[in-house]
Structures are given as C-alpha cells and as structure tokens.
Amino acid sequence: MKTVRINSATDLRVYKQAYALAMEIFNISKQWPSEEKFSLTDQIRRSSRSVCANLREAWAKRRYRAHFVSKLTDSDGENSETDTWLDFAKDCGYISGKDHGQLATDCKKIGAMLGAMLNNPGPFLFKKT
Numbered sequence: 001m002k003t004v005r006i007n008s009a010t011d012l013r014v015y016k017q018a019y020a021l022a023m024e025i026f027n028i029s030k031q032w033p034s035e036e037k038f039s040l041t042d043q044i045r046r047s048s049r050s051v052c053a054n055l056r057e058a059w060a061k062r063r064y065r066a067h068f069v070s071k072l073t074d075s076d077g078e079n080s081e082t083d084t085w086l087d088f089a090k091d092c093g094y095i096s097g098k099d100h101g102q103l104a105t106d107c108k109k110i111g112a113m114l115g116a117m118l119n120n121p122g123p124f125l126f127k128k129t
Contacts, residue, residue: 009059014113015052021106022048032094044085050078063126069118076114083107
C-alpha cells in the first residue's frame, strides 16, 4: 500500500470533499429567494465554509492534541449545522428531495471522516523527535 504524504489540510480527503460541498451549496443557493439572503443563504454558506476553515485551523494546531481535537470538533459541529440548513432548504422548497438527499449524504460522509479523525487523532499530530 502506497503512503500519501499530507503536507497541508488541503491535501486531506475530508477537506477536499468539504470544500466541494461548500462550493455546490454556494452554486445551488444562488437561485434562492432574495428574502433568504440574510438568513438561510448566508447561514448555510457560512457553516459549509466553516467546515474547511476549522479543518485548516486544526491542521495548524496539530502540535497540541487538545487544540487539534477542539478545532476538529468545531468542524464537525459546522458540518452538522450545514446538514440542518439543508433540511430547511428542502422543506422550504428551495432544493429538490433528490438534491437534498445527495447533499445530506455528502454531509454524512464528511461527518464520518471527521469522526474517524476525532476518534484517532494521533496519525495527524506532529511527531515528537
């Protein structure tokens, strides 16, 4: 099995998938009603982008296990918030059930990867020399 070197948070599969989801949400939400601009649209864009931002912060703090885990926990929380906003978008009729299903599945996959990192952060931490 080939080992992949991870040089930054952007090399992480979870980061790439979270970034792709945030961009998909951005593109879909462009067509939402203008009266949602300062509520649902801003909230879902912010939370989906915060998954990535918190992953990068976690990566920068991986010298300290507690700080790393704290930022990963924040990332996981933002992912759960995004999933909640997706429910509202579907129930308000802004996205189809099919789109909701795919986006919610993406959130669950991201959450599972974050959960795996939270349960075993050791491989991501700096090694003491």
